[in-house]
Amino acid sequence: MSALLFALLVWLAAWALNVWLAGSPVAKTRFGKALVPLIFGATLLVLWEGLVRGLGIAPVILPAPSAIAAKIATSLPMLWQDFAQTILKGAIPGFLIGSGAAFLTAVAIDRSPFLQRGLLPIGNFVAALPIVGLAPILVMWFGFGWESKAAVVVVMVFFPMLVNIVAGLQASERMQRDLMATWGASYLQTLVKLRLPAALPFVFNGLKIASTLALIGAIVAEFFGSPTFGMGFRISTEVGRLGLDMVWAEIAVAALAGSLLYGIVALIERWMTFWHPSQRH
Amino acid sequence: MKDTTNSAPVIEAKGLNLVFQTADGPVQALKDVNLTINRGEFVSFIGPSGCGKTTFLRAIAALEHPTSGTLTVNGMTPDEARRKRAYGYVFQAAGLYPWRTIAGNIKLPLEIMGFDRAEQDRRVAQVLDLVELSGFGKKFPWQLSGGMQQRASIARALAFDADILLMDEPFGALDEIVRDRLNEETLKLWARTGKTIGFVTHSIPEAVYLSTKIVVMSPRPGRITDVIDSPLPKERPLEIRDSREFIEIAHRVREGLRAGHHEE
């Protein structure tokens, strides 16, 4: 019980510290902006640990963060193997292929307003569908290996990307297109010099959505069949054996991978669309 | 026809009609427009909103296509003239690309027209100097004031030796002081380059101050109601706006606008 009390006290103290920090000039600095959420996250872990110890919660229901950390430390090779299978071979190639295909399709239908008017509503609708449902079918087609995982990711990523890129290609202002016309610019020149750069903010918006979808797709697909490794496989088998510390270890890896992928996309976005009002503070 | 070097027609419109098909029926934007603009002239278009000033300018630049009548630019169709890079167009908003620097923006038409690198840099430096923006080439558009952005967009239109400069309310969004400055600079620029300029404005003093020829238009349907040749000398200090001649022309323009208004 005392562990729980201690944890609660730490949490309250940290919260008070955060309240004070948020009101102080420190909060305006970059350091303060990173510090406050970090303190919050850290105290959440302390609270969790205290809760598990203080109430004596069984590890098959909720393992303590320290137990999870210990598990991570002892099973690094296995976690790496799962990560490589699911993220490096499944999610990332699928993400790249799906986004690339959406980009090519968007440019290909760019010259046909007819196709755009036909494809856009359908694309919008399909983008809202639970496409994860295709996972079992694609696993049936492409087998248990990483290829089927990548295929699921391609399909999941394709439609949100397509919708965003097509919208982006129409985002340039009419005045700027007219200017291009007065200079006698060709279709290709207008596309490369005006419309593609103007579409970038939309493309990155799509890429951010796609980066989280990619991980979901790769992991779900493993529930329908996989070799005897991979994050989805490990999670479903360990859950069956009530090895929840291993499950949480995989979740930690997934969270890290997801945040990393998202962060990379956001960094490239900041670098390539520095000129956009949303990036200029 | 005293000055023969100045009398070659650059733009000739004969019986020009332009009808827009809209959802609520056709809109006659231009009706029976006849106008000749000679080389080196500074022509202002003035008239109430919706009288077709923009449409006429866009038709000259082949951005709109007349329904009937003929329109020639240097003896060619507007489309051919466009392919010969005859136009520099300046809109009311600067329309600079936010992802390119000022110098990069001015280079854009040069890249499209295939000038080589060294020539691009030379011209950028030259026109930046012309609009007094030297030293701002590496800045991004959003780091400049509105007036500076507009000057940059004029520099962009000057960079590639188009012999016709079309300006659609280029200073409409700027304050009076900046506007005066830019008016003076525009006149200097015109004197230095000898370009033919078509200029849309809502301001009577601006039209009279700048132009050698003022075209008064009236709406529904858009047509020309008066063409005034300005007797003012080529050299025009700002003070000329207080002279009697200036006020007389301004008066005539105002009368023309009013007449167009009463006909409705």
Place this chain on the structure above:
Amino acid sequence: MPVLTVLGLILVIWYAASVWMNSTWVYDQAERAGTMVSFAEMVPQTMTQERPLLPPPHQVGAELWEGLRLGSGYEVFLQSADQPILDRLQATLDHVFSKKGLVYHGYVTFKGTMMGFGLGILFGSLLAMAIVRFRVMDMSVMPWAIISQTIPIVALAPMIITVSSQMGLTDRDVPKAVISAYLSFFPVLVSMVKGLRSPDQMQLDLLKTYGAGEGAVFLKLRLPASMPYFFASLKVAVAASLVGTIVGELPTGAIEGLGARMLIGSQFGEPLIMWAALFAAAILAGLLIVAVGIVERLARKRMGVPA
């Protein structure tokens, strides 16, 4: 019209693909039987297989029609012509909603989606209000809310389900709703934060000159200003809820719901079951989006915003 053309195109491609993909099986069969099949003989055989690699559209349609039990429900209605009308309706509805049909499974999924959607809206809007009101909340919680979405929820799904059954919750509704709420709270949160912050300084100052307190500013300005943003986020949120529910139905053990049908189809190698469940899910998604769209339009009309 363009939409119909593209849909037609998709159907054609689909048929072509099913001929191509299912032909292998036909040729294999023929080889085993020691016979030769011509192309013309092969094509019809690709249209009627029991376990096709890619069922052609009409096969999926038939399975879906049967699964929805509308046709057979109508027959039930006709056959019981001698009974009172209420009984007949009852019998028909019982038939359509029977546990064997997709309508029933769709209803289970729909129920889960609605619970998750409701929870997500509630949680998302409350969190948004707290974040806009308290600077600490904004600084501490907002970054984690964003990170929470980069964690693939599906990694959590199986665990949430086993843990809740360990804790004595045999009902699967709760864990499903949790997963679905986890996916749907985020769009609501982001839009509400944007909306609650949308009033500009001038409007805020004006209210202050009236002597309005913080509560009044919230009720009279911030909340109404956030409504268009809120409704705009609902479409995204409901789609996310549905994905969450289906994912929640996938892990081992589930027997009810469209996600469970997909899993069963996959485990027993019955592609037709998978396809029918997939299309039922698409229909459900379409209905949900249309319904949310109608709600949004009604709300906009009441608030005087042109739709």
